[in-house]
Amino acid sequence: MANRRQTTEKSMQAMFFIIATASISILFLIMLFLFKEGLPIFKTVSLKDFIFGKYWYPTSDPADFGIFPLIVASLLVTGVSGVFSIPLGVMTAIYLSEIARPRVSEIVKPVVELLAALPSVVIGFFGMVLVAPFLQRVFDIPTGLNLFNASLMLAFMSIPTICSISEDAIHSVPIALREASVALGATQLQTIVRVVVPASISGISTAVILGLSRAVGETMVVLMVAGGAAMLPQSIFDPVRPMPASIAAEMAEAPVGGEHYYALFATGIVLFIFTMIFNIIADFIAQRYRQVGEASL
């Protein structure tokens, strides 16, 4: 009896362990397929020409597979979106956890969550039909579908990520630290700026990196709003073609097993590596500088 129970226990534990490795297996499969379908492109184009090549004309003859403009576009769009999303996200987090009364934050928190829940295609659609004409009129530019518009829309996609993770970090700062600061005569603002934020800076950094990582990988918004020109932009109002947009737009017409198909998977590899680096850095910061008790500042 007891023996059978033990066998059941052992096999249950083994089963759960095997299932728990599913995430890693999927991640591994993703990498496997990206490389399997992406690496053949390097038979025709060298790695250096692929990454630093300035021309992306995948359908012309002979085709040019240089994704440098796409990489630059992805980085620029993400960077400019960070200009909006980082201050807004972090300030909202500070407001929610330090300033707002519980009753207010009970309303604001779900609002931020619902903002996160808006489908990306809806935000892209909004940027396309309402923000683009508006920008075109106000700034008197040839097209409203450009780097700036895409960054603005992306910012609102990454704010919820930045806000909720920062808020967790700020929330985990021990109350004793705040009390100590206030007891020394600091105002609440001084306490926030000099004690609470420094104490939670690693969590806030993790939040920012994850938010930016989301912006790099976001597809529908940049597909619909960024304008789609695979050139190096001269100004913030130039249309661009970030990597995810290029993959999503061209995959449908790229024949399976052709050079274009391989090139798009290779672009996927680059994108994957980008977000992977972001995530590993975030994970590293979160582990390395984790707040343990009150003495680790």
Place this chain on the structure above:
Amino acid sequence: MTLFLETNPPEKQRSDKSAAETKAKEKAMSKNDRTFFEGSAAYDRRRKFKQSAFFNLFRAAAAINGMALLTIIYFMVANGWRAISWEFLTQPPMESMTKGGILPCIVGTVCLSFGAILAALPIGIASAIYLNEYARPGKVVRLIRLGINNLAGVPSVVFGLFGLGFFVVILDMGVSIAAGALTLGAMSLPVIIGSTEEALKSVPDTYREASLGLGATKWQTIWRVVLPSALPGILTGAILGISRAAGETAPIMFTGAVFFTPKLPTSIFNEVMALPYHIYVLATAGTEIEKTRHLQYGTAIVLIALVLGMNMLAIFWRARLRKRLK
């Protein structure tokens, strides 16, 4: 935005008022802080002013988020509510998608997102059970968590590429509900694991100890005690997972959704139309983009209602659960 204004805190500690200050100014300054400490003179006044200025800035940041959400929903509803009708919800698109309804898209989205959860929920719950109930801290757990975190960070379009390479081509499912749902399922796995773990963590250890103390094995404890208590939390996570899957476009573009198909799916190996992809198609590649604008808004409203409705349900439910646990 009265939504974000707060009531004033009681002014307990304000006792030593130097008479020189104008009362009105004093009042405006103390409005926004919970006064912990009462200093005196100009220094104190200046830093109070600075504090209220910064607090208003923080408040404005929070308000911008709310305004963004309201603006988006307002414009969608204001421009699209006329498109919503019984016919719109129950008819297929007609005349090369310039008229008619979106029934196939609704059905397709429901199939894809429920399929995704059917695939992801068992795996996600089992993973969370392992991580929360069985695993001991160490390298293996660290690795599994790193895998989950990284999976959560994989861009949606890369999931699409993976689904295309693996499910559609290698497993030969073709562009189908099965391939799309499995791709979406892989994508929502981290969400499910995260929310299930949270639900398991909220079950008090005393429950487990009581069960083990009565002689139950670990598995019996998990199955009869821990899981039933965690079930509402797990279901909340599942609803959030479904809504996430329903709103995604990039992963299904190459794996499950097609431009147009007149008939409703009869098997999981049929291709389908989907709401998010339909919006994208109508707005960027339709035959007459301007003329179908109202259809685009209408589809967007249906998608928003579906996704936000499920989210609000989950948020409301979770809030009630948390209150009960306290």
